[in-house]
Amino acid sequence: ANSVEEQKFSLKEVLDTFSLCLSENKEVYIEHYVEGWRGLVRFMNSLGSVFSFISKDAVNKIEILAKFFNGENGTHYSTIQSMVKYELDNGLVDLAKRDKYPESGCRTLLRLHRALRWLELFLERLRTSSEDCKTSVMCSEAYNESLAQHHAWIIRKAAGMAFCVLPGRPTFFEVMNVGTSEQVVSMLGDALPLISEVYDITEKLYAQHELLQLP
Numbered sequence: 610a611n612s613v614e615e616q617k618f619s620l621k622e623v624l625d626t627f628s629l630c631l632s633e634n635k636e637v638y639i640e641h642y643v644e645g646w647r648g649l650v651r652f653m654n655s656l657g658s659v660f661s662f663i664s665k666d667a668v669n670k671i672e673i674l675a676k677f678f679n680g681e682n683g684t685h686y687s688t689i690q691s692m693v694k695y696e697l698d699n700g701l702v703d704l705a706k707r708d709k710y711p712e713s714g715c716r717t718l719l720r721l722h723r724a725l726r727w728l729e730l731f732l733e734r735l736r737t738s739s740e741d742c743k744t745s746v747m748c749s750e751a752y753n754e755s756l757a758q759h760h761a762w763i764i765r766k767a768a769g770m771a772f773c774v775l776p777g778r779p780t781f782f783e784v785m786n787v788g789t790s791e792q793v794v795s796m797l798g799d800a801l802p803l804i805s806e807v808y809d810i811t812e813k814l815y816a817q818h819e820l821l822q823l824p
C-alpha cells in the first residue's frame with residue numbers, strides 16, 4: 610500500500626468510470642464497463658488476500674470480455690447492445706446448457722451484471738449506514754438479495770467467510786480514499802444513480818432477449 614500509484618487510488622475515479630458507460634442513446638460501452646470492474650477489483654485486492662478467489666473469477670471474466678473487445682470482431686463488442694445482437698444473430702450463445710460457447714460475451718457479462726446489482730445494494734447500504742453499522746452485515750445482506758441466488762452452496766459459504774473479515778466502516782471509508790465520511794456519502798449519492806441506470810438498461814435488454822438465465 611506504499612506505492613505512489615496506490616496512494617492516488619480513489620474509489621471516486623472508479624465509480625466515475627461507470628458514468629462513462631452510457632452513450633447518448635443509452636447504450637452501454639463495454640470498454641468502460643470493463644474498466645470500472647478493473648478498478649473495483651483493484652479496490653477489493655487492497656482489502657486483503659482473502660478476497661483473491663473472488664477477484665480471480667472477476668478478472669477472468671473481465672479478460673474474456675477484453676479479448677472480444679480487442680479481437681478481430683471487436684467492433685461488434687463496442688456496446689452491450691451490439692454484443693447481444695451480434696452473438697445472437699450469429700448463434701454464438703449457448704442458450705440451454707454450456708456447450709459450444711461456454712464463454713460467450715453474453716453469459717460472461719451476465720455474471721458481472723449480477724455482481725453490479727450486489728454493488729448497487731451494498732453501496733446504497735453504505736451510503737445510508739450509521740457509524741456503528743457493520744460492513745460485513747451490509748455486504749452479506751446485499752449479497753443474499755442478489756448474487757447469492759445464482760451461486761452454489763459452496764460459493765455462498767466461501768463468500769460468507771470472506772465478508773466476515775471485511776474491515777469496519779471507518780477503515781473501509783478510509784481505503785476508498787475519497788475524504789471525510791460526509792464526502793464518501795455524497796460521492797456515493799452521485800455515483801449510485803448512474804450505476805443503477807447502467808444496471809437497469811442491461812437488465813431490460815437481457816430480459817427482452819430472454820438471456821437472464823444463460824448457463
Ligand code: 1PX
Nearest residue numbers: 649650652653662663666667720721724727748756764768
Ligand atoms: C466500496 C465497494 C467496492 C467494492 C468493490 C468490490 C468489487 C467486487 C467484485 C466482485 C466481482 C464478483 C464477480 C462474480 C461473478 C460470479 O458470480 N461468478 C460465479 C459464477 O461464474 P460461472 O462462470 O461459474 O458461471 C463464480 O462461481 C464465482 C466465484 C467467486 C465467488 C464470488 C463471490 C462474490 C461476492 C461478491 C462480493 C464481493 C465482496 C467484496 C467486498 C468488498
